[in-house]
Amino acid sequence: MYPVKAAAELSGLTPETLRAWERRHAAVAPHRDAKGRRLYDAAMVERLARLHRLTDRGHPIRDLAGLENEALDRLLQEGRHAGYGGVETLPERMLDAIADYRVDVFDRDLSVAIATLPLPVLMSRLVTPLLREVGVRWADGRLAIAQERLVSSLLRARLLSILNQHPREQRPRLLFATLPGEPHELGLLGAALHAYEDGAPVLYLGTELPAVELARVANRLGAAAVAISSVDPGQAPAALAELRALDAELAPGVPVWLGGANARYLAEELGIERLRAVTDPAALTRLIRGRALADRAR
Incomplete structure (x- = not known):
């Protein structure tokens, strides 16, 4: 069993947010100890973490709070595997832009992808294929060293911005x-x-x-x-x-x-x-x- 502060930290929330989700939306129903203090078990912490990830992706808590855990998992999986039309051809288009030193085009496409794709989709269907294609083009001579370094520096700057734009509210662990x-x-x-x-x-x-x-x-x-x-x-x-x-x-x-x-x-x-x-x-x-x-x- 975990008290409010610990449950909030483990799920990535503030204690205030956790209490608001309980009070306004009945997102979880905590246990109570002999003194009436809230206690949360591991399953509740996992549920709160699911809710946090989904609200981070834009789902309103009012639409999520009444769902069973299985439904929340389905939403998470849908976010990971949704179609996102055009993303499959995006790595090749972005590298074609770098080949012509059109840095603005590469950076614009990357910025839009970061803003619109869930993080697992961004990594698995854009960043990883992009790096793989960089290796192929570098090996067969279609990508110069300077172009490869451009890709790396632009990726680094934009991906770091994801970590920095919403820092976790608790101490880094x-x-x-x-x-x-x-x-x-x-x-x-x-x-x-x-x-x-x-x-x-x-x-x-x-x-x-x-x-x-x-x-x-x-x-x-x-x-x-x-x-x-x-x-x-x-x-x-x-x-x-x-x-x-x-x-x-x-x-x-x-x-x-x-x-x-x-x-x-x-x-x-x-x-x-x-x-x-x-x-x-x-x-x-x-x-x-x-x-x-x-x-x-x-």
């Missing part, structure tokens, strides 16, 4: 960074956005952060977990040393989740209990939800 020598961040940024969509309070620290500094920030904030991306095989030996330093400085019990091409190698080579390779979005979702509830239960 999940930190994202790369270690020194790892400048590639689009995969890391995608993972951070996935965590954000799952309702996690995210702090995105960016690239090439020394392990000791990362541990200092995590300890200061009382982070629930640290997520690190490592993709450059040439940086794997240095990453091993940095991760050992991180393990030595990081507070006990804080897990380190590794993503990127080097993740499995690093986790297996180090054999440190708190280090875990996480290369699947669904696994990241399970870890976020499990960690949030376990953390609050303590």
Whole structure:
């Protein structure tokens, strides 16, 4: 059972919003302790998190509050898999614009997509195919280095704006960074956005952060977990040393989740209990939800 403040934090709401949803819309019916104080079980927290994600996408709470959880899940899935006409051809059109250095066209299309597509659709049907096509065109010579860097810089700026435009109301609990020598961040940024969509309070620290500094920030904030991306095989030996330093400085019990091409190698080579390779979005979702509830239960 969780009190009002904890239930609000876990679901991404303020206590005031949670109380308003109860009072005005009967979104949940909390239990009461012997003193009459509200208590919420894990199922209620999950329901509130669903409602929060759907209201973030523009659904009015008055239309959602009376729905069963199964109906809320269907709405979430519809948002993930809806047609969104034209999105399938958008990556190719955007890269054609970059090939002609029409940066304004690329940026306009990206901005409209961010404004109109649910985040899972944006990532799975625009950003990921776009990056894949960048790789293909770079390999066969249709995309110059300067054009590839344009795509990366524009994507970075716009995707970071998603994290920054609606910061979570509670203290950041999940930190994202790369270690020194790892400048590639689009995969890391995608993972951070996935965590954000799952309702996690995210702090995105960016690239090439020394392990000791990362541990200092995590300890200061009382982070629930640290997520690190490592993709450059040439940086794997240095990453091993940095991760050992991180393990030595990081507070006990804080897990380190590794993503990127080097993740499995690093986790297996180090054999440190708190280090875990996480290369699947669904696994990241399970870890976020499990960690949030376990953390609050303590």
